[in-house]
């Protein structure tokens with residue numbers, strides 16, 4: 001069975017758009033794929049979250065996913081921070097990613113511009129590192145496919161580039177075997 005992965009970042013109220021865009025697909029795919037779904041709470045805090053509200057958003061998201069038919073007997077569902085390897089692998093990915101690549105990410109540029117627009121000129125480093133952590137999330141699980149929204153397409157491309165780069169760089173150390181499976185993006189239509 002092919003393995004499919006997705007991360008959910010519940011920073012606000014879940015909407016009908018979430019249901020149509022993501023939820024429905026997870027439920028459809030859980031019979032045909034080995035589904036791994038996690039709540040990306042480390043990604044949530046790249047922008048300030050009121051702690052109580054964040055905790056509520058996390059549990060609300062899980063409740064909604066279960067209510068919509070995501071079946072814990074079929075899919076693996078967990079919290080990103082419960083698997084310490086996400087953060088650890090994120091560091092290793094950062095050592096194999098160029099500052100130029102991260103600076104070019106459109107989501108980073110938009111969010112950085114907003115921080116400056118607020119008059120603070122304080123851009124959290126976590127915003128820059130966001131795609132590196134996402135690459136770690138994906139490559140940890142040797143996923144065949146990753147479900148993402150259109151806005152995450154560039155992050156998926158970077159993930160594939162990092163994987164290919166590390167496969168080349170470390171092939172000799174791994175008996176010629178690639179370190180990582182190169183995952184296919186499944187881009188959601190909204």
Ligand code: LTN
Pocket residue numbers: 005006007008009040043133134137138146147148149152
């Ligand atoms: N960046 C995604 C959430 C996310 C994710 C992932 C999705 C974090 N890690 C790994 C797929 C695979 C978002 O903003 N929705």
